[in-house]
Amino acid sequence: MTSTLSSSVASLGATPEPSLTPVSLRVRQRLQEAGVSFLANDNIAEHLAEGELEQLEIEVAGKVRELLRSLVIDIDNDHNTEETAERVARMYLHEVFKGRYHHQPKIASFPNVKKLDEIYTVGPISVRSACSHHLVPILGNCWIGIKPGERVIGLSKFSRVADWVFSRPHIQEEAVMILADEIERLCEPQGLAILVKAQHYCMKWRGVKEPQTSMVNSVVRGDFRHDPSLKAEFFELVKQQESLLTT
Numbered sequence: 001m002t003s004t005l006s007s008s009v010a011s012l013g014a015t016p017e018p019s020l021t022p023v024s025l026r027v028r029q030r031l032q033e034a035g036v037s038f039l040a041n042d043n044i045a046e047h048l049a050e051g052e053l054e055q056l057e058i059e060v061a062g063k064v065r066e067l068l069r070s071l072v073i074d075i076d077n078d079h080n081t082e083e084t085a086e087r088v089a090r091m092y093l094h095e096v097f098k099g100r101y102h103h104q105p106k107i108a109s110f111p112n113v114k115k116l117d118e119i120y121t122v123g124p125i126s127v128r129s130a131c132s133h134h135l136v137p138i139l140g141n142c143w144i145g146i147k148p149g150e151r152v153i154g155l156s157k158f159s160r161v162a163d164w165v166f167s168r169p170h171i172q173e174e175a176v177m178i179l180a181d182e183i184e185r186l187c188e189p190q191g192l193a194i195l196v197k198a199q200h201y202c203m204k205w206r207g208v209k210e211p212q213t214s215m216v217n218s219v220v221r222g223d224f225r226h227d228p229s230l231k232a233e234f235f236e237l238v239k240q241q242e243s244l245l246t247t
């Protein structure tokens with residue numbers, strides 16, 4: 001992948017007028033040539049050359065400006081929306097969708113020297129995402145249960161990886177699966193359980209306008225999947241952590 005990127009970047013340097021091609025098109029072509037998926041909830045950070053994220057910010061701001069014009073908003077005279085295009089571009093690329101364009105935060109894992117094998121849960125971890133269908137917020141909480149394997153990571157690291165995974169356009173079911181894959185990659189637990197409860201602004205703000213509805217889903221892997229008592233223990237621990245929230 002790196003060689004594909006560097007060869008594309010090298011050939012890009014040889015192109016006489018690279019600025020005539022929109023940066024998003026150059027990146028898309030590179031991804032397609034490498035056969036890399038770039039769905040809304042994929043991360044493409046390793047396929048961006050130096051400086052391209054800044055160029056994308058400029059391109060996206062231009063497109064948002066056009067969107068505002070198409071919505072017949074007088075951005076030339078409205079002091080409130082004057083710099084909205086730039087703000088929205090920054091927000092998408094570096095905040096709410098940073099999990100697509102930025103590398104995973106550095107997370108070190110350590111050998112499980114004491115051979116810990118009791119389960120523990122971490123939560124609630126706040127998760128913020130946006131639905132792939134309307135790009136409106138999904139806000140919720142996540143609980144992670146671990147039965148340690150050969151390696152362990154610090155508790156705060158679960159928040160960091162969850163934030164990185166959720167900061168993309170998603171559907172909740174896939175977000176939970178992707179988070180599970182990343183945690184397995186980081187610390188190879190013997191068992192992993194994740195529960196997410198979230199409110200979808202798709203349903204609260206528009207559409208059926210149901211303010212209280214939330215979606216709950218979970219994934220259980222390894223020992224949590226094979227051992228029903230372990231799975232039950234995870235959900236019991238989550239319940240206890242939830243009751244702490246209301247007291």
Ligand SMILES: [Zn+2]
Binds near residue numbers: 131134135202
């Ligand atoms: Zn939606």
